[in-house]
Amino acid sequence: MLGQMMQQPLLISSLIQHAERHHGDQLVVSRRVEGDIHRYTYRDLAKRSRQMAKALAKLGVQHGSRVGTIAWNGYRHLELYYAVSGSGAVLHTLNPRLHPDQVVWIADHAEDHVLCFDKTFLPLVEAVATRLATVKHFVLMADRSHMPADSQIPGLLCYEDLMDSEDDAFEWPRFDENEASSLCYTSGTTGNPKGVLYSHRSTVLHTYASALPDALNISGRDVVLPVVPMFHVNAWGLPYSACMVGAKLVLPGPGLDGASLYELFESEGVTLSAGVPTVWQGLLGHVQAHKLRFATMKRTIIGGSACPPSMMSTFEDDYGVQVIHAWGMTELSPIGTVGILKGKHEGLPTAERRAIQAKQGRGLFGIDMKIVGEDGRELPWDGKSSGELMVRGPWVVQQYLKGDKSPLVNGWFPTGDVAIIDADGFMQITDRSKDVIKSGGEWIGSIDLENIAMAHPAVAMAACIAAKHPKWDERPLLVVVKKPGAEVTAAELLAFYEGKIAKWWTPDDVVFVDAIPLGATGKMLKNRLRELFENHLLNKA
C-alpha cells in the first residue's frame, strides 16, 4: 500500500531555488583570484547559475555530461556547482594539488567534456591541455580583461563572455533524484584515484543531515566560511547547506594564509568555519603572533585528519571558539560523524569533556556504522575494542565509477580506518588500517602516539610508523619535524610519553627529518616514510 504524498525528487536545483526565493538578499562574498572582494546575493547567484546552465548547453553539455573544474572557493565555482548539477550534468571537481599526470588520468577517466578553471591554474591547464583526450572546451573563470593575451590552449573561452551571452530564462529540469550530480576522486595515496559519483538524492539527504543541530548546526543567522576547498569533497557540503538554510557564505579564494583568512573572518563577521588542521595552524599562528581576537567566530569544524588536542584547547581556552570534530570520507559525501556532546556530558570537567571531543564523534542519522575484527565479526561498542570501521547509508558509495568490482562487504563499505566506538556511540579513529602498528600480535594506533608528540613544544609535525622489529614483528617509530629553532633529543621525546600511554606503546626510537611528505589533500604520506625508515630498527639493532 503506497503512501499518497507528492512525488517530488530531491534535486540540487531545489537548493538554489529555495535560496533565491527565501533568502534572495542574503550575501555571497568572495575573495577573487583577481585580488579584490566580490559581493553579491543568492538572487544573483541563482540568476547567473541559470545563465551558465544555458551557456554550457551551447557547449554541448548534456544530461550526464561531465564538467570539470579546477578552482578555488569562489562565486563562479559556486555558480558551476548549481549550473552543472542543476541542469542534469555532472560536476567534476579536480584537485589542483595533484600531479599533472594524475590530473590527466582523472579527467580522462571521468571523460570531462568541458574544463573550467581559475586563472591561478592556467599554467597547470596549459601543461596538460593537449593531453586531455575528452575535453572539448576550456573555460577560464575570469572576465575579458583578465584573459591572457595569448594562450597555448586552443579556443580558450572566457567565463564572463559565456555568461554575458545568455539571459536567465531557464527552468531547472526535473528528473530522477538518483541521477548523478557530481564526481570526486579519492586522493589515492596508493594506486589510481577512484571516482565517487554522487546522486542528487545522496547530496540532498547529506545536506539535511549535515545541517542538523547535532551536526554542523547551520542556520540562516550563520556566516559560513568554508576553508575546506570546493575541490575537496564539495567543501564538506557547505555550498549546499548554506543555500538550504540561507546562511551568508564567505569564500576565501586563494587566500588561505592566516592573515588573509583572519581579515575575512573579521570583516565579514564569520561565525562558522571548516577546514583541516594544517590550515588552522596557519590561522592560529597569525592570530597568536599579532595578539588578535576573533570578534564573531563561534565554531570551527575540523576534519580531514584528527585535530591535535593542543589545537583544540588553544581554540577553546584562548579564543572561545568551539571546535567541532568531524569525520568523513570522499566515499561518504563526506560527513559520517560529528563530535557534538550529549546532554549527559554537560557539566563534565574540562579534561573529560575534551577527551570526548577529541573523538571523531557520533553518527549522523542516515549513517549506520560498526567495527569488525579481522574475522569480520562485529565488535562491541565498549570504548576498548578496536576494529575496522564499516559504514552504510544513503550517502555512502555503492560502487566506484567504472569500478570493476564493488568495494562493499555484505552491504557495508569498509572505510580502511581502525576505530573504537564507546557506549554513547562516539567513534574514535585510532589509525588507518594500513598504518596500524602490529607489535607482537597486538595493535598499536599511530594517531595517539602522534598527538602526544605534537603536544611537545619543540615538535612541528610528527608521524608514527611501523618499523620492522626482529622480536615483535613491528614496533612504533616516531618521525619528527622540529619547530624552527627548537631543540629536543630523542630521549627527551620518548620520556615525554611517560604516564601518557601504556608503556609498551612508547615508540622505540625517534628519527628527525626536515619535512614529512604531504599528499594533495594535506595528509601525511606515511607509506613514503615507511619506505625510508621501515628497516631503521633492524639496522640499529
Place this chain on the structure above:
Amino acid sequence: MLGQMMQQPLLISSLIQHAERHHGDQLVVSRRVEGDIHRYTYRDLAKRSRQMAKALAKLGVQHGSRVGTIAWNGYRHLELYYAVSGSGAVLHTLNPRLHPDQVVWIADHAEDHVLCFDKTFLPLVEAVATRLATVKHFVLMADRSHMPADSQIPGLLCYEDLMDSEDDAFEWPRFDENEASSLCYTSGTTGNPKGVLYSHRSTVLHTYASALPDALNISGRDVVLPVVPMFHVNAWGLPYSACMVGAKLVLPGPGLDGASLYELFESEGVTLSAGVPTVWQGLLGHVQAHKLRFATMKRTIIGGSACPPSMMSTFEDDYGVQVIHAWGMTELSPIGTVGILKGKHEGLPTAERRAIQAKQGRGLFGIDMKIVGEDGRELPWDGKSSGELMVRGPWVVQQYLKGDKSPLVNGWFPTGDVAIIDADGFMQITDRSKDVIKSGGEWIGSIDLENIAMAHPAVAMAACIAAKHPKWDERPLLVVVKKPGAEVTAAELLAFYEGKIAKWWTPDDVVFVDAIPLGATGKMLKNRLRELFENHLLNKA
C-alpha cells in the same frame, strides 16, 4: 547517468534503530493513564517495539494493514508508532475528541484491523465496538491488573499480555520508502473527514527538515515535551525527531492541565515543548496564579492556530521562554513554516521583532509555497498582497485516501488559508478562505480582528465572522466571551480598535456569548457562529 551511492530506503524503523544504537540510555518519561510516572530508555522502547511488532503479526496485521490507536501521549503509544509503521503496517491515530459517529466512520473508512486504546477511552470504544465493521481485535493499552473485570468488547486483549508473549528477536523489514506508514484524518469542520496517508519517505524527510536549526532546532541535549497529542498529526513529528536526534522525551499522558504540565516541565527539566494556544493558556494561568517560574524551559512551539500576540509577549517578557510560531496542516505531515528570525532581524526593536514572530514563519527547505489571487495567478511576496496559500513538496498530500479526485491545482495543494508573504519569505495567515470577510469587494482578515479583541483585558475568547450587510455584502461581526467577572461594553470594545487597524476594518458590532463552540482539535467552529449570527446586522438594521 545514475549516481553510484547506496540505495537505502528512508524508513521509520531506521529512526528507532538509530535511537537504540546511538542513544540507548536516553530516557522516555511518561505520565500514565494509571496515574504514575513511567520511565525507561530508548533501548527499552526499541526492544518493546520489536516485541509488539511480533505480537501484532500474530493478530493478523500484515504489510499495509491499518492499526488504529485512540491514546494519549505515552510510551505504549510510542511503541505502536514504531511497531506498526516499522513492520510495514499503517498506524492510524484516531482523535478521541471526535463524535463517536465520526470515530466509527473514520475507522470503517480506514478499514482498521486492530484498534488499540488507552483505558480513558474504554467507554468510547465500548460504545462503538459493535458498530466497527473491520476491526478484528481490540487491545486495551494496559497491564493485566488494569483490565476491566468484564467488558462489552468481545475478546478484549491486554497490551502487556501481548507484549509478554513475545521476545524481541525481530528484524525490521526493508521495503520501498514510498510505502504507507501512517494515516491521519483531517478534522473536517465541514463534510466527512479526509484521510492523509503518509509514506515512510515523506515522514523521514519531514523529520530531517523539522529538526533543522531554523525549524524546531532539536538536539540530543533537548528534553522535549510534546503537549500536542500523538493523535493530532503525529504530534507534529516530535516522536520521530526526538529519536532522530536522541532527545529525552517526556510524554504527558492525560495530564494536560496547567498544574500537571508544570510539574512535568520542572521535574524532568523540559527545554522544548509544543502545542496549541489553548493549552498554553492553561499552563500560563497556572504559573501566573501560583507565581511560578520555568527553570529549564527555553522554547515553545505554538501552532494549530495563531498565537495571540499577548501570549507571545507574556512567555517572552515574563518568563524568558522563546515562542516559535509554526504553521502546518494534516496534509503537510504537518509542518510547512516556522517563525525563526533571520540574521538581519537581530537587533531589531522588540516591537518590530514581535511583528515578524507573529507571522507563521518561513518555509522549511522542501516546502515550496506561493499565494494566488482569485484568478489563480501568483501574487508577489510584498507583505501586502493577500491570496490563497498553495504548497507543494515531498511531505505534502497528493491525494486523499480513497479520494475520487485529486485536491491539487496544477500540482499545488490549495491550503484553504489566505495569506500574505513578505520579501523575506515570512508567511502570515490572515484567514481561512472560508472565514474571510468580503466587504464591498475588499477582503478583511478575521484573525487580526480577533487578536486585537483578545488583547483586551476583559476578553477570554473572540471570534470575528462575516455577517450579511445590506450595502457591503458582508461586514465583520465580533463574537466575544468575557473573562469571568469582567465587564466590557460593545462600544468600549469597538473603541479599542482605534489606531490599531484601518478604520473600515473595525467590526460593525459585538455579540456577547457564554461560549464559542470548539472542534475536536480545539479550533473555533466559526461556521456554527455564522449560522447563528449571519443575519445579526440585517436584523439590527
